[in-house]
Amino acid sequence: MSELTLFLIRVAYLAILWIFVLSAISVIRSDMFGARVPEAARGTTEPRGRAAKRKGKNKPPAKRRGSPTHVIVTEGSNVGERAELDQAPILIGRGTDAAIRLDDDYVSTRHARIAASGDQWFVEDLGSTNGTYIGSVRITQPTTVTLGTQVRIGKTILELRK
């Protein structure tokens, strides 16, 4: 085997190695920037009224006697603020896109949300800084809330009401 052939093989192999490394990096790159925005999320750029659009996808449970109709702030700086449950899912936080917007320094921008599954209502923490509590327990996964369950977010307490 001549010196030149060996040299060419050597360089060719290093080239293959680097082509592999670079393609792996380019896949990572396209993975970062090329993620597809789902149809449901695309309609949310306008600030309000998106709840109506969502209705078809996440139908809140059919109204029955005794089922909660709205969620209301019972304690904290925004006492009395409420949101109707038929606009579910309801986002709670300090951000402008929240259905219940709280002026509470201990609340994250998108703190928690209340949503329906079957005929039950769930509260789910969205990775908030200070957590969402039911009673004195910090929740780590979507947790059922019923009429009158006190959900504590920062210094605010919310409840489901009829």
Added chain:
Amino acid sequence: MAAGQQGAIMGFVHRRRRGAELFLLVLALAVGVGAYAAVGIGVEGEVPVDLLGYGGWLAGLVVAAHVVIRFVAPYADPVLLPVVAALNGLGLAVIHRLDLADGTTFARQQLTWMTLGVLLFVGTLVVLRDHRVLTRFTYTSGLAAIVLLLLPLVPGLGKTINGARIWIGVGPFSFQPGEVAKVLLVVAFAGYLVLHRDALALAGRRLLVVDLPRGRDLGPILAMWLISLGILVFQRDLGSSLLFFGLFLVMLYVATERPGWLVVGSTLFLGGALVAWRLFGHVRTRVDIWLDPFAYYGEGTSDQSYQLVESLFGMGWGGLLGRGFGEGSPDRIPYAESDFIVGAIGEELGLTGVIAVLLLYGLIVERALRAALISRDGFGKLVATGLASVFALQVFVVVGGVTRLIPLTGLTTPFLSYGGSSLVANWVIIALVLRISDLARRPAPSVGDTAGDADADAETTQVVRLS
């Protein structure tokens, strides 16, 4: 885990990218089989006769793993499997090259171990549909890790190879239980920390730079860790002790978000290293060799740094582009196929090859950390971070040792080195990371989501301090 980041991530769904994975796998096979062919041409002057059989076997294993991922983890990260396949293929070729020089059959055994590794990889993915199941086995896996670490000390079962009693012999096979214990400890630490991280971070007294947690919060995990560390020090396994220490520190830091732990840990490490240097002769020898390898090389000296210096010569001779497969003499380095495989690669593929290999390791760590970032549950985050740090630390310790950046401690280079237990354990680690990333990238099954503008809500949230 800021709220804004969560919102940004929930705005889109990840694509499956299985096609991209298949494309990368073809390239990875080209890396593995190409290296095998190049070794044949370089050493024996002809393309190896069993190239088709070998390539077919490798392709079969890799494609089987890919098909299983398609079915049981369709959203898993597309880069991890190809990177691992390329590293494993390259490792096999380099071991085969050393076999040709030394007349050994390590590559054949390594291929058997790789087959077993892929089988366990597939098994892990099929059996473990949700990694959160592992939280049930927090204490069980901690106990199992300690038992595994103790096994080599059992008379009749344990084997002492090269001064370290870290092996068990079962029939003709020898196995390093520490490699499996590594994975079990990550699961145990993560399961414990995810439950107790609030108590660890917030309850307790403040001492200098760090909030010391209460004994009942830290106790169990500290005991688990001290026992395993003690066993390793007793077995004179320096590399693994370093690995476990770093792993514990990283996971504690990530779980509590208290940088003080890093300061305390580094101080402890420096103190411990100093004590070890004063007390143990073998530690002092390692440090002396690191500081001045040439004083312990050649005739008239103890020749203790022969391995390190030969590897340095090899890498120096390799230079930028390397000698090419078959043109160097990596067989001069003792144990080139296990601890010093980076030296062998540096000699025959040069700096260009070594940088590519290090980048591949970097990609594995990056992908594991990415899975941790986007994972929706705390346990998955901690396990993925722990496994990523195991990888990063292991590569740093062994490559740093071989290149004389830090004193040499024996550890295997993941996926490259000859060593069955390490290879099998690493395939299981990759399976776990893939499972976590699959669950993390899968579109949220929950009800609706909340994407929206980020810049309008830039105010920061205050943190509740309970103390």
